[in-house]
Amino acid sequence: MRAMNNNYYGFGLPIDISTHGAAIDRLIIILHIFMVALFIGWGIFMIYSLIKFRARPGHKATYHLNHFKAPTYLELFVALFEAVLLVGFSFPIVNQFVNAKPDESTALKVRVVAEQFAWNVHYAGKDGIFGASKPELMKPGNPLGLDRSQEAAKDDIVAINQLHIPVHKPVIVELSSKDVIHSFFLPVMRVKQDTVPGQKIPVWFEATQTGNFEIACAQLCGLGHYRMRGFFTVDTQEDFDTWLDQMAPKPEV
Amino acid sequence: MSSDHSHDLPFWKKYIFSTDHKVVGIQYTVTGLLFLFFGFCLMMLMRWQLAFPSQPLPWLGQFFHEKTMVSGIMLPEFYNQLGAMHGTIMIFLGVVPLAVGGFGNYLVPLQVGAPDMAFPKLNMMSYWVYFIGGVIMFCSFFLPDGSAQSGWTSYPPLSVIANQGQTFWLIGMVFLITSSLLGSINIIVTIVHLRAEGLTFFRFPFFIWSQLVTSFLLVLAFPPLEAAGILQLMDRVAGTSFFMPSGLVVSGQVLQASGGGNPLLWQHLFWFLAHPEVYVLILPAMGIVAEIMACNTRKPIYGYKMLVYSAIFLGFMSFLVWAHHMFLTGMSTKMSSFFQITTMIISIPSVIILTALVLSLWGGSIRFTTPMLFAIAFLPMFGIGGLTGLPLGLTAADLHLHDTYYVIGHFHYVVAPGTIFALFAGVYHWFPKVTGRKMSEFWGKVHFWLSFIFINGIFMPMFSMGLAGVSRRLYDPTQYAHGLAVQPLNVVISYSAWLLALAQIPFILNFFISIFAGKKATDNPWEATTLEWATPTPPGHGNFLTEPKVYRGPYEYSVPGAQHDFSPQHLEGIN
Amino acid sequence: MSDIAIKHISKPHPVTGVTNGKLGIWLFIASEIMLFGGLFSAYILLRTGSPSWPHGSSVLNVPLATLNTMLLITSSVTMVMAWASLALKNVGKFKFYLGLTILLACGFLIVKSFEYGTKFEHHHFPSTSTFYAVYFTLTGLHVLHVIGGIIVNAYYLFPGSKMWETNPEQFLCRIENAGLYWHFVDLVWIFLFPTLYLI
Known part of the structure; x- marks a missing residue:
């Protein structure tokens, strides 16, 4: 059952369908160009030295060498480059990721509660208010422990291993865990965040393209860690609304 | 073994419960190598599952208990056990005991000109405490539910609710930590107090410096892990909730615990050790490489003082970077900025050390002996490991690469073709001193080239897998579409791993055959300058025939005006 | 063992000014500080992160702990007296003071066991709350250190004291090092007492 479009994934970075991911990708690419350039230049020097100074009859090692200036400059360059990476790239990107929370009135709010070995996705429903989760009510049929007699919980939508979001709309996902540490990973969104039991950690993102993707667990969470796979679907707003309607609890007669 | 009294001792005191640092060093080395091989075997089993998920392991599968493999198909629990124990064994039972216990014990007293370690009985004890820790870890495989399976990092709450193997893991760790503490106190006192007359701090071989800094790291960084281990043991055995927050629901059951703990507390305590631990793994390797490079380029190491200062600086800084393992635990930007800055700062001394070692080649007269080949290969391999640490x-x-195969590739490049290559270099280099015979150069070179090719075949593809987003510790990566896309790489890696195992056969045979039938070695077969080569080969009880005195720095090769191209530290005047 | 001479066993090293044993024990104490430092920082983190935390003096027995503090401080004094007596070559007095140190330490353990006993009677276990978890773990680990100190001191009082005949200098160093360790154990308690019982 892996009917997904494999064009999304390959031997390098997966496709990026997020608004913030391009900056991360750019940083990763710049870093790799820098790393490869440094390694090749440095490797050429090493191989050249190995050949030039190989032991052979008539060749002697030199005791006194002049002090090299070049390495000092190289060190300074590396240090400067790292400073640029920090200030120019990493700090702003992380700042964006951690602090620039989108406006809660326009964004879609979703709760994702991880457990061994599933992602429970919780939508507030029509009223926009999440019903409270109670640990003592958490049973197989009610993974989030919702008290359906509560007004706020009546229209709440619970989907297991299925996260649907509308395209071109900021989404705030509030992450938590029922049991152990998991890590919520959306490869195509460049989003990864540990879910720590006892904490509620929000992440946000905006998709630029519709399609069917994956949620992965990136932190060892037990023997089913490998199959803690969720489906991540980006819909148009209309499709998303239809899906929500389908998922909504049927009114009791 | 002429002018000593050790032949009066009964066998068990001479070879088993010996207080002689050389015997203890050999015990550590042999035990460490065995554990290294055992840890490698665990990984090879995992590689079958990764390359051919859920296919029965041919032939070998029938020998496994049904709780580990069902008709040859590995169970996920067993895979997690193998993963956790591979990491634990390689680090705490393989590389550290080899680098600090083995090489440190054997060489430190010799290189500082001492007759033995400062506390010989304590030295013997630290080996046996390590041995007990190893036995506990090994035996945990035979528990009804198997060994620890929460990763070598043992993050709670998973590790607290895990099976009995985790308790064994924690108790084993307490033994291993105690052993390391005793051993490193011994090494520090030996270096500072027992150095020969004239051996000032800046005449130390770089290996001694690396051991000194490493030992300080062990003394100061291991106790917080011991504290964390005690707390986790309390959580598991006494029902406390140090790492357990309130309101946990495990498989539909509300967990009966007082709650109020914090799972991230463990991560802080753990990484406060485990980052310095990285330098515990790498510094002795750099020390070994520096020794071998100076000897085989026949010239002084470039920028010796810079190397020393960098090593000390690395030691200090390594206590300030631990939370870069925890960027994704929801920390504030202030905290992540702080740890990013310290992480970038710590990369500078590493770059300096590497640059100094590469520049040491310049102007030399390079002998391509087997130890030298391993030492040279260490440089680019460690280079890759270091560079890939940058992202x-x-x-x-x-954000994208955390906990993917990229991380696995990164730290294995540092530790496997980095540190373990340096350890191989050290084995080939000091083998003649220890046994009195040389290892075969031809088979050594066969071992080197095959290992070099296959080890890159293992770890290079991991970067591609990591970029593709494949998480680590997955029993079956093909469950994910992005894992399936790079699955051919897993096959490449697995074949490389098995071939790498075959490539160790020349080493194993060479090692054992050379003990008995290798070419006889003189006291100083490599024409080296440091003090260990001033002893008889192999050194007897008490090491030196006369108390050595030191007249010069450690790497006086090709001194102008000298008769030979090496001027040993213990000889007076230019000769 | 006896055929090789290791330097600086009882004569201080000219650079560091201490003997091997003393340098070793200082390093050991440094690692112990890191151990208890790790536990104390865990305690601080858990306490600051907790919505409610009982006031130590309202749940723990402060008078008994004060008595214990007195016992340990006195035992540190007698430990110094033991060493000083030995330095003056008065073996009888040395044995008296070392014996007294051990007795005081045993007294500490007895008082502690009463404290623990009362807690267990009231069904207060490490698993009761994080406060008790911290209390039992920290004091329990300290008790283990006290027991270790008693064993070391008892060894030097009885079988170990034979060394005084053969190598008095080294024996004096050993007593000094045992004293350093004992003062450290005392010091840990002096940190534990206010942080657990008073605030």
Whole structure:
């Protein structure tokens, strides 16, 4: 059952369908160009030295060498480059990721509660208010422990291993865990965040393209860690609304 | 073994419960190598599952208990056990005991000109405490539910609710930590107090410096892990909730615990050790490489003082970077900025050390002996390991790469073709001193080239897998579409791993055959300058025939005006 | 063992000014500080992160702990007296003071066991709350250190004291090092007492 479009994934970075991911990708690419350039230049020097100074009859090692200036400059360059990476790239990107929370009135709010070995996705429903989760009510049929007699919980939508979001709309996902540490990973969104039991950690993102993707667990969470796979679907707003309607609890007669 | 009294001792005191640092060093080395091989075997089993998920392991599968493999198909629990124990064994039972216990014990007293370690009985004890820790870890495989399976990092709450093997893991760790503490106190006192007359701090071989810094790291960084281990043991055995927050629901059951703990507390305590631990793994390797490079380039190491200062600086800084392992635990930007800055700062001394070692080649007369080949290969391999740390040290790039195969590739390049290559170099280099015979150069070179090719075949593809987003510790990566896309790489890696195992056969045979039938070695077969080569080969009880005195720095090769191209530290005047 | 001479066993090293044993024990104490430092920082983190935390003096027995503090401080004094007596070559007095140190330490353990006993009677276990978890773990680990100190001191009082005949200098160093360790154990308690019982 892996009917997904494999064009999304390959031997390098997966496709990026997020608004913030391009900056991360750019940083990763710049870093790799820098790393490869440094390694090749440095490797050429090493191989050249190995050949030039190989032991052979008539060749002697030199005791006194002049002090090299070049390495000092190289060190300074590396240090400067790292400073640029920090200030120019990493700090702003992380700042964006951690602090620039989108406006809660326009964004879609979703709760994702991880457990061994599933992602429970919780939508507030029509009223926009999440019903409270109670640990003592958490049973197989009610993974989030919702008290359906509560007004706020009546229209709440619970989907297991299925996260649907509308395209071109900021989404705030509030992450938590029922049991152990998991890590919520959306490869195509460049989003990864540990879910720590006892904490509620929000992440946000905006998709630029519709399609069917994956949620992965990136932190060892037990023997089913490998199959803690969720489906991540980006819909148009209309499709998303239809899906929500389908998922909504049927009114009791 | 002429002018000593050790032949009066009964066998068990001479070879088993010996207080002689050389015997203890050999015990550590042999035990460490065995554990290294055992840890490698665990990984080879995992590689079958990764390359051919859920296919029965041919032939070998029938020998496994049904709780580990069902008709040859590995169970996920067993895979997790193998993963956790591979990491634990390689680090705490393989590499550290080899680098600090083995090489440190054997060489430190010799290189500082001492007759033995400062506390010989304590030295013997630290080996046996390590041995007990190893036995506990090994035996945990035979528990009804198997060994620890929460990763070598043992993150709670998973590790607290895990099976009995985790308790064994924690108790084993307490033994291993105690052993390391005793051993490193011994090494520090030996270096500072027992150095020969004239051996000032800046005449130390770089290996001694690396051991000194490493030992300080062990003394100061291991106790917090011991504290964390005690707390986790309390959580598991006494029902406390140090790492357990309130309101946990495990498989539909509300967990009966007082709650109020914090799972991230463990991560802080753990990484406060485990980052310095990285330098515990790498510094002795750099020390070994520096020794071998100076000897085989026949010239002094470039920038010796810079190397020393960098090593000390690395030691200090390593206590300030631990939380870069925790960027994704929801920390504030202030905290992540702080740890990103310290992480970038710590990369500078590493670059300096590497640059100094590469520049040491310039102007030399390079002998391509087997130890030298391993030492040279260490440089680019460690280089790759270091460079790929850069994206992981920047939180923004870490957002995508954290806990993927990229991380696995990164730290294995540092430790496997990095440290373990350096350890191989050390084995080939000091083998003649220890046994009195040389290892075969031809088979050594066969071992080197095959290992070099296959080890890159293992770890290079991991970077591609990591970029593709494949998480680590997955029993079956093909469950994910992005894992399936790179699955051919897993096959390449697995074949490389098995071939790498075959490539160790020349080493194993060479090692054992050379003990008995190798070419006889003189006291100083490599024409080296440091003090260990001033002893008889092999050194007897008490090491030196006369108390050595030191007249010069450690790497006086090709001194102008000298008769030979090496001027040993213990000889007076230019000769 | 006896055929090789290791330097600086009882004569201080000219650079560091201490013997091997003393340098070793200082390093050991440094690692112990890191151990208890790790536990104390865990305690601080858990306490600051907790919505409610009982006031130590309202749940723990402060008078008994004060008595214990007195016992340990006195035992540190007698430990110094033991060493000083030995330095003056008065073996009888040395044995008296070392014996007294051990007795005081045993007294500490007895008082502690009463404290623990009362807690267990009231069904207060490490698993009761994080406060008790911290209390039992920290004091329990300290008790283990006290027991270790008693064993070391008892060894030097009885079988170990034979060394005084053969190598008095080294024996004096050993007593000094045992004293350093004992003062450290005392010091840990002096940190534990206010942080657990008073605030």
